[in-house]
Amino acid sequence: MRIDILTLFPEIVEAPLRASLLGKAQEAGRLEIVVTNIRDFALDRHKTADDAPFGGGAGMVMKCEPLFAAVESLRDRNSLSQVYLMSPRGRRLDQSIVRELAQGPDLALICGRYEGVDERVSQHLCAGELSIGDYVLSGGELPALVVVEAVSRMLPGVVGDWESVETDSFYDGVLGPPQYTRPREFRGYAAPQVLLDGDHAAIERWRRKEALRLTRRRRPDLLNNLDKDDRVLLAEIEREEDAERKGEQP
DSSP, X not given: OEEEEEESOHHHHHHHHHSHHHHHXXXXXXXXXXXXXXXXXXXXXXXXXXEOOTTOOSSOEEOHHHHHHHHHTTTTTOOOSSEEEEEEEEEEOOHHHHHHHHTSSEEEEEEOBTTOBOHHHHHHTOSEEEESSXXXXXXXXXXXXXXXXXXXXXXXXXXXXXXXXXXXXXTTSSOOOOOOXXXXXXXXXXXXXXXXXXXXXXXXXXXXXXXXXXXXXXXXXGOSSOOHHHHHHHHHHHHHHHHHHTTOOO
């Protein structure tokens, strides 16, 4: 997959893109990430990429001409079917959107800055806008990195062990289960015995049940589409926690 990131500040994204799994995936040829400096496509000798907003107001607005030119320069290397503006008013990123983005052959992310981006970019250049949450950052570079990281994990070969992806939070609709490693006991706190007994069916059931327990406590909104087996486990959890509240044995 090819991912293009278009930004006024390439230095913000370049170092993270070379690190860890993203760097290894690019070295192995499983992922291509290209950073384009929008300012290179400015029309004047000062490389001006922003201007005062029509109608007045605080701040500056990113100009449409450099952005259109920067995106269109990718036409021979990117299908431009998935061009997204990183914006706080966009669709809030979740795993279903990540899956959707990962299904395409390529992706282009525009990093907004300043007071915003000329509306014609969103209306006539982009397939949509993406947000990583209901808060405001100084620019779209860090959100773009979040999108790249999330999408790359869904691509075959980027994460060495696919089971690591399948046990991620949200991969199958709920939060991930608790994880433990050596030592077995630390300061009197022991790892659950079920994880040490070697019964793989019991371990799988425990992990799913604890994932549901965490989700019930922290993100109950995710429990709307459970299958029959999950509903059985959830009923067990509810009985256990009800008994615990009453001071009884479950």
